[in-house]
Amino acid sequence: MTIQDLAAKYDLRLPRYTSYPTAPHFSPDVGPETYARWLSELDPATPLSLYTHVAYCEEMCWFCGCHTKIAKRYDPIADYLEAVLAEIDLIAGLLPAKMGFKFMHFGGGSPTVLKAEDFQRLITHLRARFDMLDGAEIAVEMDPRTATEDYVKAMAAVGVTRASIGVQDFDAQVQEAVHRIQPYEKVAQVIEWLRTHGITDINMDLMYGLPYQTTESIERTIDRALALKPHRVSYFGYAHVPWMRTHMKMIPEEALPSVPERWSQYLNGSKRFEHNGYVTVGLDHFAAPDDELALALNKKALHRNFQGYTTDTAPALIAFGASGIGSLPQGYVGNQGEIGAYKRTVRAGTPPITRGLEVKHEDKLRRAIIERLMCDMGVDLETVAAEYGASPADFETELSQLADLEGDGVVVRDGWRLRVTDLGRPLVRAVCAKFDKYLNVGEKRHSQAV
Known part of the structure; x- marks a missing residue:
């Protein structure tokens, strides 16, 4: 291809x-x-x-x-x-x-x-x-x-x-x-x-x-x-x-x-x-x-x-600062983005947080998989899953969804190991997306993969 x-x-x-x-x-x-x-x-x-x-x-x-x-x-x-x-x-x-x-x-x-x-x-x-x-x-x-x-x-x-x-x-x-x-x-x-x-x-x-x-x-x-x-x-x-x-x-x-x-x-x-x-x-x-x-x-x-x-x-x-996003072991927090509201909230003595997300155990596991893919262009699912007390078999559905990407030479699977090819590097986000349980592909709020 x-x-x-x-x-x-x-x-x-x-x-x-x-x-x-x-x-x-x-x-x-x-x-x-x-x-x-x-x-x-x-x-x-x-x-x-x-x-x-x-x-x-x-x-x-x-x-x-x-x-x-x-x-x-x-x-x-x-x-x-x-x-x-x-x-x-x-x-x-x-x-x-x-x-x-x-x-x-x-x-x-x-x-x-x-x-x-x-x-x-x-x-x-x-x-x-x-x-x-x-x-x-x-x-x-x-x-x-x-x-x-x-x-x-x-x-x-x-x-x-x-x-x-x-x-x-x-x-x-x-x-x-x-x-x-x-x-x-x-x-x-x-x-x-x-x-x-x-x-x-x-x-x-x-x-x-x-x-x-x-x-x-x-x-x-x-x-x-x-x-x-x-x-x-x-x-x-x-x-x-x-x-x-x-x-x-x-x-x-x-x-x-x-x-x-x-x-x-x-x-x-x-x-x-x-x-x-x-x-x-x-x-x-x-x-x-x-x-x-x-x-x-x-x-x-x-x-x-x-x-x-x-x-x-x-x-x-x-x-x-306004719109700043923080990350703690428990989850993510986002500051008020509108500057006037940000200043009023701080001056009232209240943390200017308007949104966030508590990160669950499964989120941390999926985050670790995605981070290794983004950083190393590959991941050993067995090793990462073991760190979180899980089994790589929990991701059989996601692995099956990689079939097209495998067939097109974007990613190679060897047992529980995945490796993004040099050809596939620009599309690593498409590989990561298979492990993202929150994603609706194609939403306008995201950018093009390349």
Whole structure:
């Protein structure tokens, strides 16, 4: 079967599986009281992962699928920061003790929309409420268009160890079509500042499937990106969901690449990374051979969470800010997404949780299977099932549903072992979907598989 045939058959709307069960299945049954109880039940020795969502940008990129709001003045951003600081105090007070963190991640929006002194204040506040464990990583998503060397110095001064640079594409026509004008020289300058001031772990975000992109143009973008020697690159497919993000209606749909062209961009782009010595990590990440992601992959110790592929092993992820999603041993929680309601709830002294999901034993088992498929491109069902006191025979129905994928060379079965082939790697989410008991394939709330 050709690549085009596989695309036509399996390129369905599927979850990205950054969690299981996935966020669309969260419900209001989990609210502030449940979250408070879950927090109080944590073992004080549990290492934490902390995520802070800065829900503002200076202007809207039309490809953006994030929860963000445009602010032309700084006052709303400053007011939002005060609410986030109050939430940090509130949640820290619900924990059984002052706990330590191994990972601290800032996303958005644009975290660097904060003034440098306010960004420093945010990190200082978090580090006052949580102990920084040895070897902890502090990572920040950056918009290079607004970065200055003084800002980079401020980041370094409060312990930032990793920066993730949003690029998407260097082609001028593509940048104009998605409303993100960002010269190559500006990105190169920001990376030079980061390295000069000791922030040497650098990620870069690229996208395929954008308007006016071609396989040839995205290869040129990849070559220019790799000339800057990032440690990691995420290579995401653009998800065109204008029914969910109305600003995407500004993108000319007639300029979007066809499904076969998207596949070509993904496959040829992936080969470009590999040809330049990068290790393919999971579905859409590429890492230098000595990067922690590549090392974790080799040890089968790679994980996946709401930030994508990660070496983060913390059992609890606590999220701050509007629309932040946290993960605890007991289940998932989601913050209020509307900024005004978020601020009012926090200032009333209530955790701003509006939805969540208690994770049952079977959910944890299925989550482990899906995570290994997403990370290792394979899974030993017997081994994983045994860890949860189950039998691999419990999945006979799911295995029988893999028949088409097996017949088409996407996945190979050897007893209780499954292995996604190189041909099938772009369709690993279709394999995972067979183990997802919550899924209705094709729902518009999910993105294309490739």
